[in-house]
Amino acid sequence: MLKIGEISLNNRIIAAPMAGVTDKANRIMARSFGCAMTCSEMISDMGLIYGQKKTQAIADTEGEERPVSLQIFGSHPERMAQAAQIVEKLGADIIDINMGCPTPKIIKNGEGCALMLDLPRSRDILRSVVQGVKIPVTIKMRGGWEDGSKTFLELAGIAEQEGVKAIALHARSRMQFYSGQADWGLIKELKQASSLPIIGNGDIWSAEDAVKMLEITSCDAIMIGRAAMGNPFIFREAVELVEKGIKMPSPTVEERIQAAIRHLELACHFKGEQVAVREMRKHFSWYIKGWPGAAKIRVLINSAQTQTELIQAIRGCAENWVSDLAPALDL
Numbered sequence: 001m002l003k004i005g006e007i008s009l010n011n012r013i014i015a016a017p018m019a020g021v022t023d024k025a026n027r028i029m030a031r032s033f034g035c036a037m038t039c040s041e042m043i044s045d046m047g048l049i050y051g052q053k054k055t056q057a058i059a060d061t062e063g064e065e066r067p068v069s070l071q072i073f074g075s076h077p078e079r080m081a082q083a084a085q086i087v088e089k090l091g092a093d094i095i096d097i098n099m100g101c102p103t104p105k106i107i108k109n110g111e112g113c114a115l116m117l118d119l120p121r122s123r124d125i126l127r128s129v130v131q132g133v134k135i136p137v138t139i140k141m142r143g144g145w146e147d148g149s150k151t152f153l154e155l156a157g158i159a160e161q162e163g164v165k166a167i168a169l170h171a172r173s174r175m176q177f178y179s180g181q182a183d184w185g186l187i188k189e190l191k192q193a194s195s196l197p198i199i200g201n202g203d204i205w206s207a208e209d210a211v212k213m214l215e216i217t218s219c220d221a222i223m224i225g226r227a228a229m230g231n232p233f234i235f236r237e238a239v240e241l242v243e244k245g246i247k248m249p250s251p252t253v254e255e256r257i258q259a260a261i262r263h264l265e266l267a268c269h270f271k272g273e274q275v276a277v278r279e280m281r282k283h284f285s286w287y288i289k290g291w292p293g294a295a296k297i298r299v300l301i302n303s304a305q306t307q308t309e310l311i312q313a314i315r316g317c318a319e320n321w322v323s324d325l326a327p328a329l330d331l
């Protein structure tokens with residue numbers, strides 16, 4: 001089985017970090033559907049150093065199944081090492097360094113994917129973080145800045161020299177943001193060039209895609225992001241198909257509703273009802289994606305003020321039409 005430093009993963013399916021999405025409740029849901037590891041959303045080095053309450057809450061992993069990776073971002077080697085030490089103390093099993101975020105507000109500070117334009121700085125960051133903590137350090141990067149860039153190969157070499165233990169590659173350039181198609185050929189190239197464990201990422205939308213990426217690229221594990229929004233079932237489906245060759249049936253409507261409610265309960269538990277309901281509206285909209293009448297349910301979801309109202313929105317609407325439509329939909 002795959003090992004990242006001394007950390008063993010019990011299968012090859014990993015949940016991707018997503019800002020505003022992969023909070024503690026989301027990570028618990030993902031693990032309950034079988035992925036081997038989850039990762040926090042990206043956490044600001046300065047937020048950690050200043051001890052901001054909100055930042056520390058993002059880094060809280062108490063009670064979660066292990067391993068959990070905490071991802072940090074920044075551009076200053078010493079500050080990044082300090083931030084890494086803080087998340088290590090807070091209970092991270094692995095520290096991941098964000099070298100792929102394409103967002104202008106991150107890039108303008110020289111953070112995220114901007115680090116792929118400054119490899120000497122990237123090396124300094126990796127060196128100081130790896131030397132500053134005892135737990136494994138990993139990186140998550142893109143192909144490079146421009147389409148066709150091979151910077152990922154250079155950065156992978158640097159990472160290996162500096163003691164990084166695994167690399168996740170989102171097979172797009174920075175300039176692509178999320179458009180176009182991820183180029184899995186980059187993952188294959190990286191796997192051939194590096195002796196580190198390679199985690200392939202980008203455009204896995206189904207369990208079949210997970211199998212395909214592993215076959216095409218020979219990567220060591222795969223990471224799923226957007227396809228898991230409102231759909232933690234994809235982890236179970238991918239684990240079963242990848243590890244056992246078993247094709248899981250699609251979740252039923254009731255299973256989807258149950259998962260959404262469980263997710264909401266967890267969010268309320270960790271964040272309090274008011275914040276959780278506000279944040280869970282988008283998750284509920286994702287849970288009902290593709291349902292007929294979803295647009296109408298979404299209006300109710302977006303006006304829900306309480307946990308009960310959110311549950312009524314998803315359950316009430318579902319009850320009205322599911323019995324008529326579910327067979328036709330193959331839900």
Ligand SMILES: Cc1cc2nc3c(=O)[nH]c(=O)nc-3n(C[C@H](O)[C@H](O)[C@H](O)COP(=O)(O)O)c2cc1C
Pocket residue numbers: 016017018019020021040041042071098100101140170201202203204223224225226227
């Ligand atoms: C809403 C959103 C937030 C994201 N936040 C992060 C993040 O905090 N750190 C990171 O490394 N990648 C982040 N990503 C990128 C994902 O981890 C992943 O690389 C990307 O979505 C491609 O994988 P996918 O096709 O499976 O979604 C984010 C993506 C989305 C859609």
